[in-house]
Structure formats: structure tokens, C-alpha cells
Amino acid sequence: MVVVQRRELTFWERMYLPEIVRGLVITFKKMFEPRVTRQYPEQAMPTTAVTRGQPRLTVKDDGNIACVSCGLCEAACPAYAITIDGKETDRFIEREPERFDIDMLRCILCGFCEEACPKEAIFMSNELELANTTREGLVYDMEQLKRSTSTLQPRIDYVRKINDRW
Amino acid sequence: MIDSGKQPEIKRVEITVNGKTVQARTDKPLIHACLQAESEVPHYCYHPGLSPVGSCRICQVEVQQGKMPARVMVACRTPVAAGMVVDTESKGAHDSRKECLEFLLKNHPLDCPICDKAGECTLQDYSFAEGQGEGRSVEPRRKLEKRKDLGDVIMLDQERCILCSRCVRFMEEVPETPQLCVAGRGSHSIIETWNNQPLSGNYQGNLADVCPVGALTLKSFRFKARVWNLTKTASSCGECSRGCSTTVEVLRAGEIVRIRPRHDEEVNKWWMCDTGRFALDHFSEVDRLVGACMPSATRGWDQFPVEDGLQVAADMLMAAEKPLIVASPWLTVEEGTELLTLGRQLNGRVAFVSPAQNELADDLLHTGDPAPNRRGLTDLGFEALSPEEILSAASEHSSILCIGERVASLLGEDGFNSLPSATRVLLFDCALPAAQEVGNSPIDLAIGLATSAERAGHWVNIDGIRRPILQARPAPTGVWNTVRLLQNLLGLLATREIQS
Known part of the structure; x- marks a missing residue:
């Protein structure tokens, strides 16, 4: 058995009131300082082009998806989150995805897909929120992943810039 | 030959x-x-x-x-x-x-992300290893036809072609039906068919294999899968008694998307015919017979697991006097051995369905005999009976056990349905024959089997060469391996014999 020797409280400490006053002084001081707590989700965190959020597919200005379903992101994905099936199109670019699923529960937001893509078709967007009541609902299909080029433009410019360094 | x-x-x-x-x-x-x-x-x-x-x-x-x-x-x-x-x-x-x-690479388009050959293209491999990153040419690339239809099997992309003329030589030298040519001169050369005729013959599929780039591609495989996602299993083709060595390519442990020839100096060299290459329907997972089923007067087809089905089968076969056991020529040597043991134990007559020659026979590979393991089963001691002989022999037996892939279709839809009602019919097959309704179906018990892409064993081809078939993808749940099925049935029969 270990007997813990507690420190004897001093007279002022045993008085109790001066300590209350000391605490309230800190409280009142903080009331006039700028607040640091963010009211999430009402106040979202600001994002920049560097933010590596969830991957999204670009839709070109002519309304067609930029992806040609080459499967490189699928091969690069370390978490096996991506599944792609291709099909033939009548357009000049002969191939487009028939199915493009990303399992957001598996996705680790590493950005390898964006790096592997030869067609500027997949980008890490600034979208970070992910919630659903079922697991199936978090496997996003092509329609849920499509974003217009203008939405993704800051990220596209950023990726082009960093790729120029190589 | x-x-x-x-x-x-x-x-x-x-x-x-x-x-x-x-x-x-x-x-x-x-x-x-x-x-x-x-x-x-x-x-x-x-x-x-x-x-x-x-x-x-x-x-x-x-x-x-x-x-x-x-x-x-x-x-x-x-x-x-x-x-x-x-x-x-x-x-x-x-x-x-x-x-x-x-x-x-001067005129080769940069469409590897779209090209079906990407991943198994030697031009891509060697460009990656030794090629330079940038082209020095100032002239634009040649613009040619990207989707030139060459008949039912092959699609030609003239831009990707590097004019190696392998396809031209293949058509001249292997099936000896020259149909392709290099037309034009110098930088205007292109691959064309004579007079723009579509390609014909039973060996067109090989063009996609010999093409070192993605110029000639299979229409049936076009944009279906990326080649690095395919699981490749060595196997043998079951469309004729040649038994060409093949590679079966499965996408994500499910659908078989492509069958390609595998180099085998003794059997098929580098080639195979289109009949075998495009026989993918036989491996379809749609309308498969899974587990066991029996006709029931009140409930239609009564479904139950294979274990229970084997108990019923053992009872039926024990009751039979001298059952007729009809094997499919798709059974492997291993399965045939087990089936012979079963035949001896039941004192039955063991035969295999020997289908008639078809018109697909040629001088190169196709033998025209649609029984891949004819030689193997004959060597084991099976009796070869034509579908007609089997149907006429069926009335002499109180029970008939039809076992193996496609056995019901070999007997013919009408032939199978006309099996005498007095004869008890046990059908072990991959799928039920078409239009089987309780009441007019001759089947008394049916058990599902695995197709030749879902089991392993050996076939002996027409020249007596033994070649393996290997399991390319898992069988559907509730379908047993045929060897396991037969061994369990033998065990059940032995137990019943001791009990009686």
C-alpha cells in the first residue's frame, strides 16, 4: 500500500474566495479576445487549391465526361476503391466509362488517381464531407462524382502548375 | 493439318x-x-x-x-x-x-489510354524502356481511318498500324486464304482487304493476337476490359477434339471475357479457330442449374442442396436394376475414372454420347468432332453411342443417369424430352434443357455441375495428347466439383449396400 502525501493547502487557498476571483478574471479577459471556436458545419473550413478532398470526375464544357476509362487510376489506387467498366462511344474519343464507382469508405484521399490520370479527368476536389446511413450509399457512382470543369478549375490550375515542375 | x-x-x-x-x-x-x-x-x-x-x-x-x-x-x-x-x-x-x-512512333497515335492493346503491347513496352519522351517531327501525324470494319470479328485502326505485315502473312500462310494486303506505297501504305471485302474464314480472331500493336482488335473484346485486370488461366479448348491449348481470361473473378491460344508445339502451335475462341456463351452464369431439384406435383421444381440431392440419387440408383449411364464427352479423364467405378458398382452400362461430325472441319485445326475428350473416354473403356442409339437403348433400362456438361443438349431437346416416362431420368448437367415444365419433363432428379472453366482435369485429344483444363473461375455457390460429387455418391452407395 502506498500512502500519498498531499500538499497542505495554504491559508489563502483555504479561504476559497480569492481563487474564485482569480478564475473569473481569466474568464472575463477571454470574453474580449477574438474567438477561435468554429461553428462547424454552419461555418465550414475555408479550402484552397491545395486541399486534397474527395476525388471527382471532370465534365468538359461540351457536356461529355473527360474520362476515357483507361483504368490507370484503378491500377494506381492503393486502396482498391475504384472500379471502372468501359464502353464504346460514337464520338471521336472512342471510349468512355459505363460504370465508374469510387468506394468512399475505401478511399484514403491519397491523390494517386489524380496523378495517374493522363486525361485530366479525375481531380481531388475541395469536398470533404462524407456521411450516410448505409455502406452502399457511400459507394459513389458516376453521376454522383461528375463535376463541371469550372467547379474544379482552381485544383486543375494547381495540378498543372505542380506538374510543370517535373 | x-x-x-x-x-x-x-x-x-x-x-x-x-x-x-x-x-x-x-x-x-x-x-x-x-x-x-x-x-x-x-x-x-x-x-x-x-x-x-x-x-x-x-x-x-x-x-x-x-x-x-x-x-x-x-x-x-x-x-x-x-x-x-x-x-x-x-x-x-x-x-x-x-x-x-x-x-x-512518328505516325503512331498517342491513344494508349483508349487502346485495348495497352498493357500487352510490345511497342508500348519498348517505348517505355528506350523511347524518347518527345517527338522531334514538325509535320502532323497521318490522319487515317480509326474505325475500319473488317467483318464480324475484327476492327482495324489504320492509324495505329506500324505496317509489320504480320496479319497479311498470317492470312497467306496459316489458313492459306489471302485476304489482307498492304495497299499504297511509302508513307501512304495502309492495311486493307482485297476490294474492301469483309474478312471471312474461321481463323480471323488470330489476327488480333498476331498484331503487335492495337491496330487489329477483336470486336467482341472491344473496350470490355483492361488487360491487367484479367486473371489468366491455362486451359484447353473444348469445342472440338483437337483440344487446342488456351488461356482463359477472367475479369474480376466473374465473367470470362476472352479466350486466347497458348503456344503448344504439338497441338495448335500459336493458333486457334474462332469457334473455340468465341464459345463464351457456354460458360455464362445465366440460367445455371444450381444445387439439386426435383419435380413436385404441387410446388413446381423443388430446390434443395446437393447433399440431399445425392441422397435421393443414391436411393434411385440402388433401386435400379441395370442403369444406363450416359456421360458427356466433356467429362475429364479423372471424372471418367470415377464414373466407371460407379458403373461397376451399379452393374450398369456405361457409355458416352458421341455426337455426329459437324461441317466446321478444316485442314488446319478444327476436327469437326465436337467431343473434346472422345479419345480419353474411349481409352478408359467407355462405349461410344450416338444420340439416337442412346435414346433407343433408354427404353431397355429402368433408370438412366445423364452426366456431364451439355449432355442434355447433345441428346437433342426433342430427343431428351421424348425419353420414356417409365424410365427414371437423373440429369447432372450445367443447365436444364430449354422449356422443362413440371408434368411434361422427363427429369426425375437434376443436379447442377461446374462447366469446364470451373473445374480441373485432363482431356486427351484426337492425337492422344493429354492436356490439362484448369479452373479459371470459381463455380457458383451450391455447385460441386464433379469428381467430389461422384466420390460422395460412391460413398453413399457403399453405405446403402452395407445396410441392405
């Missing part, structure tokens, strides 16, 4: 490849010896099964012979001579190959 019998005497001479001494065949070009010495020499126009032409010029190696200074030459058009010293990795060889590659 590909003769696998007597080979002419092969002369060999000693040469040195990258410091390795090789006994090189004199009837083959130098590149054969280099590949034999496991030296990587890139080659596009050279194919071991076709005559060499030396049109792509990529297989350049440095050769030193006698007192002559070392020279760079194309390995596929250089005959082998004793005492040659070959260096495939010298600076001279590398430099000329690199220059040659730059010319090949």
Missing part, C-alpha cells in the same frame, strides 16, 4: 549471344537463337509461326563474324552461321534500335 508426328532432322551450330554459348538452329533466323539465349530483342514483324520479312527493322543486333568488324544487322533476316558472336546490348545496336523506334 498440323502434323505432330515426324520432324525433319534439325541442324545446329554453335554461336555466342551476349557471352552465352547457344546451339542455334540453322533453319531459323538469328533472332530465334537470341530469344533462346534469353536475350531480349524487341521484334514486331517477326513471329515464330510466320515467315520473317524484316519490315519493322527493330530487332537490330551487333554481329561479329570471322575477321570482319562488328556490324549491326536485323536479327530476323540474318541466317545463323557457326562462330557468330552476337551482342544485343551494344551501343551500336541500341542506337540503331532507338532511331528505328522513333520512326515507328
Whole structure:
């Protein structure tokens, strides 16, 4: 058995009131300082082009998806989150995805897909929120992943810039 | 006919490849010896099964012979001579190959992300290894037809073509039906069919295999899968008694998307026919017979697991006097052995359905006999009976057990349905025959089997060559391996015999 020797409280400490006053002084001081707590989700965190959020597919200005379903992101994905099936199109670019699923529960937001893509078709967007009541609902299909080029433009410019360094 | 019998005497001479001494065949070009010495020499126009032409010029190696200074030459058009010293990795060889590659890529489009050949394209591999990142050409690339329809099987992309002429030579030399040609001259050369006719014949699918780039692709495989997602399993083709060695390619452990020939010097060399290549419907997972089922007067087809089905089968077979056991020629040697044991135990008559010759027979590979393991089952001691003979013999037996892939369809839909109602019919097959309704169906018990892509074993082809079939994908849940099924049935029968 270990007997813990507690420190004897001093007279002022045993008085109790001066300590209350000391605490309230800190409280009142903080009331006039700028607040640091963010009211999430009402106040979202600001994002920049560097933010590596969830991957999204670009839709070109002519309304067609930029992806040609080459499967490189699928091969690069370390978490096996991506599944792609291709099909033939009548357009000049002969191939487009028939199915493009990303399992957001598996996705680790590493950005390898964006790096592997030869067609500027997949980008890490600034979208970070992910919630659903079922697991199936978090496997996003092509329609849920499509974003217009203008939405993704800051990220596209950023990726082009960093790729120029190589 | 590909003769696998007597080979002419092969002369060999000693040469040195990258410091390795090789006994090189004199009837083959130098590149054969280099590949034999496991030296990587890139080659596009050279194919071991076709005559060499030396049109792509990529297989350049440095050769030193006698007192002559070392020279760079194309390995596929250089005959082998004793005492040659070959260096495939010298600076001279590398430099000329690199220059040659730059010319090949001058007009080659940059559509690897779209191209079906990507991942198994040697032009892609070698560009990655040795090619330069940027083109120096200022002229635009040639614009040609990207979707040229060449009949039912093949799609031609003229832009991707590097004019190696393998396809032209294949059509001339293997099925000996020349249909393709190199039309135009110089940089205007393109691959075309004579008079723009669609391709014909039973060997068109091989064009997609011989094409070293993605110019000739299979329509049925077009944009279906990326080749690195395919699981490849060595197997044998079951569409005729030739039993060509094949590779079965499965996408994500599910659908079989492609069957390709596998090099087998004794059976099919590098080729296979389109009948076998596109026989993918037989492996479909739709409308499969899973578990066991029995007709019930009130509930239609009564479904239950295989374990219970085998108990019923054992009871039925024990009650039979001298059952007729009808095997499908798709059964493997291993399954045939088990079935013979079963036949002996039941004192039954064991035969296999011997289908009639079909009109697909040719001089090259297809034998026209749709029974892949005819030789194997005959050697084991099975009786070969035609569908008609089986149907007439059925009335003499109180029970008939039809077992194996496609056995019901071999007997014919009408033939199978006309089996006498007094005879008890047990059908072990991959699928129920079409339009089987309780009441007018002759089936008393049906148990699902695995197709030849879902089980392993051996077939013996028409020339007596034993070749494996291997499991390319898992069987559907509730379907047993045929050997396991037969062994369990034998065990059940033995237990019942002891009990009685």
C-alpha cells in the first residue's frame, strides 16, 4: 500500500474566495479576445487549391465526361476503391466509362488517381464531407462524382502548375 | 493439318549471344537463337509461326563474324552461321534500335489510354524502356481511318498500324486464304482487304493476337476490359477434339471475357479457330442449374442442396436394376475414372454420347468432332453411342443417369424430352434443357455441375495428347466439383449396400 502525501493547502487557498476571483478574471479577459471556436458545419473550413478532398470526375464544357476509362487510376489506387467498366462511344474519343464507382469508405484521399490520370479527368476536389446511413450509399457512382470543369478549375490550375515542375 | 508426328532432322551450330554459348538452329533466323539465349530483342514483324520479312527493322543486333568488324544487322533476316558472336546490348545496336523506334512512333497515335492493346503491347513496352519522351517531327501525324470494319470479328485502326505485315502473312500462310494486303506505297501504305471485302474464314480472331500493336482488335473484346485486370488461366479448348491449348481470361473473378491460344508445339502451335475462341456463351452464369431439384406435383421444381440431392440419387440408383449411364464427352479423364467405378458398382452400362461430325472441319485445326475428350473416354473403356442409339437403348433400362456438361443438349431437346416416362431420368448437367415444365419433363432428379472453366482435369485429344483444363473461375455457390460429387455418391452407395 502506498500512502500519498498531499500538499497542505495554504491559508489563502483555504479561504476559497480569492481563487474564485482569480478564475473569473481569466474568464472575463477571454470574453474580449477574438474567438477561435468554429461553428462547424454552419461555418465550414475555408479550402484552397491545395486541399486534397474527395476525388471527382471532370465534365468538359461540351457536356461529355473527360474520362476515357483507361483504368490507370484503378491500377494506381492503393486502396482498391475504384472500379471502372468501359464502353464504346460514337464520338471521336472512342471510349468512355459505363460504370465508374469510387468506394468512399475505401478511399484514403491519397491523390494517386489524380496523378495517374493522363486525361485530366479525375481531380481531388475541395469536398470533404462524407456521411450516410448505409455502406452502399457511400459507394459513389458516376453521376454522383461528375463535376463541371469550372467547379474544379482552381485544383486543375494547381495540378498543372505542380506538374510543370517535373 | 498440323502434323505432330515426324520432324525433319534439325541442324545446329554453335554461336555466342551476349557471352552465352547457344546451339542455334540453322533453319531459323538469328533472332530465334537470341530469344533462346534469353536475350531480349524487341521484334514486331517477326513471329515464330510466320515467315520473317524484316519490315519493322527493330530487332537490330551487333554481329561479329570471322575477321570482319562488328556490324549491326536485323536479327530476323540474318541466317545463323557457326562462330557468330552476337551482342544485343551494344551501343551500336541500341542506337540503331532507338532511331528505328522513333520512326515507328512518328505516325503512331498517342491513344494508349483508349487502346485495348495497352498493357500487352510490345511497342508500348519498348517505348517505355528506350523511347524518347518527345517527338522531334514538325509535320502532323497521318490522319487515317480509326474505325475500319473488317467483318464480324475484327476492327482495324489504320492509324495505329506500324505496317509489320504480320496479319497479311498470317492470312497467306496459316489458313492459306489471302485476304489482307498492304495497299499504297511509302508513307501512304495502309492495311486493307482485297476490294474492301469483309474478312471471312474461321481463323480471323488470330489476327488480333498476331498484331503487335492495337491496330487489329477483336470486336467482341472491344473496350470490355483492361488487360491487367484479367486473371489468366491455362486451359484447353473444348469445342472440338483437337483440344487446342488456351488461356482463359477472367475479369474480376466473374465473367470470362476472352479466350486466347497458348503456344503448344504439338497441338495448335500459336493458333486457334474462332469457334473455340468465341464459345463464351457456354460458360455464362445465366440460367445455371444450381444445387439439386426435383419435380413436385404441387410446388413446381423443388430446390434443395446437393447433399440431399445425392441422397435421393443414391436411393434411385440402388433401386435400379441395370442403369444406363450416359456421360458427356466433356467429362475429364479423372471424372471418367470415377464414373466407371460407379458403373461397376451399379452393374450398369456405361457409355458416352458421341455426337455426329459437324461441317466446321478444316485442314488446319478444327476436327469437326465436337467431343473434346472422345479419345480419353474411349481409352478408359467407355462405349461410344450416338444420340439416337442412346435414346433407343433408354427404353431397355429402368433408370438412366445423364452426366456431364451439355449432355442434355447433345441428346437433342426433342430427343431428351421424348425419353420414356417409365424410365427414371437423373440429369447432372450445367443447365436444364430449354422449356422443362413440371408434368411434361422427363427429369426425375437434376443436379447442377461446374462447366469446364470451373473445374480441373485432363482431356486427351484426337492425337492422344493429354492436356490439362484448369479452373479459371470459381463455380457458383451450391455447385460441386464433379469428381467430389461422384466420390460422395460412391460413398453413399457403399453405405446403402452395407445396410441392405
